[in-house]
Amino acid sequence: MPEFGMFGVGALATAAAAGLGANVVTQFIVFVAVSVALLVVVRPIAYRHLKQGPPVRMGIDALKGASAVVQERVDGEGGRIKLNGEIWSARALNPGTTYEPGQHVDVVEIEGATALVV
Known part of the structure; x- marks a missing residue:
């Protein structure tokens, strides 16, 4: 599910590029680059934090x-x-x-x- 958020950020970056007058090919490249960069960098960090959970004190x-x-x-x-x-x-x-x-x-x-x- 967090992947949808990363694609959403890619879409926002694409909208910003379109607002600055970028052509369709450049917009597509911006979308792919931002989305892939977030998937490669942010996704592993997010999953690591989700799996950890709160620390359990024992003994x-x-x-x-x-x-x-x-x-x-x-x-x-x-x-x-x-x-x-x-x-x-x-x-x-x-x-x-x-x-x-x-x-x-x-x-x-x-x-x-x-x-x-x-």
């Missing part, structure tokens, strides 16, 4: 930025959070900060089996 990367609920007091030494339905050990990113049970926190990093939260 630990999917947990970064997720919200969690504090289950046991979390401070610079440790604690527990509920993250995606699972209980995780957690530690406050800033050692002087404390989070009480029921508070919502965000996961910044995962170190081993411990989530660093803010």
